[in-house]
Amino acid sequence: MGRNGWGDAGYIGVQKRPETLGLDVDWQVAMKPGQRRKLEPDTLAAPAEKAKASVRAKVEHPFLDVKRIFGYDKVRYRGLG
Numbered sequence: 523m524g525r526n527g528w529g530d531a532g533y534i535g536v537q538k539r540p541e542t543l544g545l546d547v548d549w550q551v552a553m554k555p556g557q558r559r560k561l562e563p564d565t566l567a568a569p570a571e572k573a574k575a576s577v578r579a580k581v582e583h584p585f586l587d588v589k590r591i592f593g594y595d596k597v598r599y600r601g602l603g
Contacts, residue, residue, distance in 0.1 A: 553571055
């Protein structure tokens with residue numbers, strides 16, 4: 523069994539990309555939001571998507587803290603208005 527590769531919905535199709543073809547990775551990629559909303563709560567996919575979201579949240583929150591410390595919390599919005 524290979525390693526796990528985690529990603530948000532932007533990584534859908536990662537197993538087909540040429541740079542990842544030879545890797546022994548079990549990809550854990552989240553569903554697109556529209557597909558996730560259509561899931562019935564009693565299916566097996568619903569808890570799996572919740573687990574993926576939980577892992578992603580644990581990884582992303584420290585980045586938010588670092589951005590706030592260095593004053594980059596609003597960088598994304600500059601130039602959009």
